[in-house]
Amino acid sequence: xxxxxxxxxxxxxxxxxxxxxxxxxxxFAFRLVSACVIxxxxxxxxxxxxxxIGRLGGWRFSEVAYLYGACGVAFSVAETWIGGVDYLxxxxxxxxxxxxxxxxxxxxxxxxxxxxxxxRIGKLFQAGAVLVAALVAIPVQWTTGRILMVPVTIAxxxxxxxAVWVATAAISFWTVDANELGNALTYGGNYLTQYPITIYxxxxxxLLAFVVPMAFVGYFPSLYVLxxxxxxxxxxxxxxxxxxxxxxxxxxxxxxxxxWRVGLRxxxxxxS
Amino acid sequence: MAxxxxxxxxxEYSVWHRAGRVRRxxxxxxAVDRISLSVAEGELCGYIGPNGAGKSTxxxxxxxIIVPTSGRIRxxxxxxxxxxxxxxRRIGVVFGQRTxxxxxxxxxxxxxxxxxxxRVPHDRHRANVNAFIDLLDLGPFMQTPVRQLSLxxxxxxxxxxxxxxxxxxxxxxxxxxxxxxxxKARVREFLASVNRDRGVTVLLTTHDLTDVxxxxxxxxxxxxxxxxxxxxxxxxxxxxxxxxxxxxxxEEAGPPLEVAGAEVVGVDGPRQWLRFDRQxxxxxxxxxxxxxxxxxxxxAIEEPDIEDVVRRIYSGDAASTPDLRDDPSRA
Numbered sequence: 256x257x258x259x260x261x262x263x264x265x266x267x268x269x270x271x272x273x274x275x276x277x278x279x280x281x282x283f284a285f286r287l288v289s290a291c292v293i294x295x296x297x298x299x300x301x302x303x304x305x306x307x308i309g310r311l312g313g314w315r316f317s318e319v320a321y322l323y324g325a326c327g328v329a330f331s332v333a334e335t336w337i338g339g340v341d342y343l344x345x346x347x348x349x350x351x352x353x354x355x356x357x358x359x360x361x362x363x364x365x366x367x368x369x370x371x372x373x374x375r376i377g378k379l380f381q382a383g384a385v386l387v388a389a390l391v392a393i394p395v396q397w398t399t400g401r402i403l404m405v406p407v408t409i410a411x412x413x414x415x416x417x418a419v420w421v422a423t424a425a426i427s428f429w430t431v432d433a434n435e436l437g438n439a440l441t442y443g444g445n446y447l448t449q450y451p452i453t454i455y456x457x458x459x460x461x462l463l464a465f466v467v468p469m470a471f472v473g474y475f476p477s478l479y480v481l482x483x484x485x486x487x488x489x490x491x492x493x494x495x496x497x498x499x500x501x502x503x504x505x506x507x508x509x510x511x512x513x514x515w516r517v518g519l520r521x522x523x524x525x526x527s
Numbered sequence: 528m529a530x531x532x533x534x535x536x537x538x539e540y541s542v543w544h545r546a547g548r549v550r551r552x553x554x555x556x557x558a559v560d561r562i563s564l565s566v567a568e569g570e571l572c573g574y575i576g577p578n579g580a581g582k583s584t585x586x587x588x589x590x591x592i593i594v595p596t597s598g599r600i601r602x603x604x605x606x607x608x609x610x611x612x613x614x615x616r617r618i619g620v621v622f623g624q625r626t627x628x629x630x631x632x633x634x635x636x637x638x639x640x641x642x643x644x645x646r647v648p649h650d651r652h653r654a655n656v657n658a659f660i661d662l663l664d665l666g667p668f669m670q671t672p673v674r675q676l677s678l679x680x681x682x683x684x685x686x687x688x689x690x691x692x693x694x695x696x697x698x699x700x701x702x703x704x705x706x707x708x709x710x711k712a713r714v715r716e717f718l719a720s721v722n723r724d725r726g727v728t729v730l731l732t733t734h735d736l737t738d739v740x741x742x743x744x745x746x747x748x749x750x751x752x753x754x755x756x757x758x759x760x761x762x763x764x765x766x767x768x769x770x771x772x773x774x775x776x777x778e779e780a781g782p783p784l785e786v787a788g789a790e791v792v793g794v795d796g797p798r799q800w801l802r803f804d805r806q807x808x809x810x811x812x813x814x815x816x817x818x819x820x821x822x823x824x825x826x827a828i829e830e831p832d833i834e835d836v837v838r839r840i841y842s843g844d845a846a847s848t849p850d851l852r853d854d855p856s857r858a
Contacts, residue, residue, distance in 0.1 A: 260646065263643070264643045264644055264646075267640055267643050268640065268644075271629055271632055271636065271640055274631075274632060274636070275629065275630070275631035275632055278631050278632075278672065279631075349625075350622075350624075350625055351625060353587070353592050353622070353625075354622075354625065354627050356590070356591065356592045356611065357590050357591075357592065357615055357618070357620045357627075358615055358644055358645075359612045359613070359615035359616045359644070359645060360612070360644060361612075522593075523591075523592065523593050523594050523608075524593065524594050524596075525540060525541070525593070
């Protein structure tokens, strides 16, 4: 379905968006810097908390920093590449969503690439820096498995975030007033995953593990990387969940694409 | 072969009305009501109707943006609902109110992006762009960001954008809206040439009846979602324009004349306008009656213009279409 030619077209659509953004250099630079600062503040909060307490949910500062960094990198990749689907509500309101439907390409692909957000990449730098520092600082015995798990965590995490993004953006096909709910799940989800989920109450843990699979973005695979106790001891879950992120990512994609398609069908039957 | 074919097409929307504080009541609105229409290859068909008549809804169904509630649609032999992407390569769409171009990029960049989106071979694309630069005089603003273009320039850019992939069918939704007289004339000239020289089938939605008179071989009128006329411009005039007006210049100004079968609709000094029904009397009889009453200097007979005719259709004067939208039995 997606051949080399299609990817080349998407690359050009992304290029067009980036050139458009560069047309407003000062604004672009400002957004880039402010994204770094704002997300940096998130981490500052964590650092402040650790000046008062030694451990959070049993995790050291460097371990939480690793979790924060891995989730942050995954999130910012998803935000940059697919976060543009947020604009669905605006596009539907303005009637400019229709233009992607008269073109011979996937509506989702066009929306994501036309709204590709390079300006959001500021978070990538910030979270990337935290991740590198944390990888150096965490006291683990590095094995091949653990080393490989880091990029797998990030890739699967980015896909899971992306799926949540698409699924929540698709709500706009039903109502264009529910964008806030979508943001609550994407940005809110990212915020929650920065901490070990053991600090949350049981219902929130279950929500993150089973409904919106955010626990698979950071927490479960990090247990393996950090050499911490298997989740079976705390959650009653088999230790295989530590390695399940790619499977969960694939499932999340399937669910998100189904929601998107049902939504698009609904939009095309109501046109409003 | 019919390029555009609609058979008994219906489109219903649900509209939610406030009923009480929180409760809402659903109401079914029929935007398009059993329209059947067939447009042949190479036709330039005007599609007109008052606001809310269902014009845009029809165009959206033909492009596959929305799907009909019932009925059958074929465009270039394809079902727009199921074969949207395949069909998209063969149709061009211009929405007068919304641009298809990349807002912050030079016009030339939009054309180049569209070459990739529609996968047009390089040579073909180059030839088309050059042809349209000549036809529409795009040269001076090819490197200008679209957001800085005037409305007329942008429309010329949008027309080009819709035609770069050599579509067989072109839908135009209000292409002359907001344009000045010169730009309008230029757009019309261009559309006529695209239809004539490239054999593109054109469906033109407009409020501007001059567009229709200058361009269209065929005119389809819809109102309240229903097709109320389908024929040539001459036919619609003879069907709905039964009235003629005789303009008489008298030797002296006087009170309004009294002529059987005619009605004075205007007086300006010695000039009077007398409207009559062609079924009831003739121009000759009206002129003769006037000559009996006053000294005539000059006479002229005015044909109804399409604008008058359509105004009468819209106001419900000429056609009797029940107002389905407010029909409570459909709620």
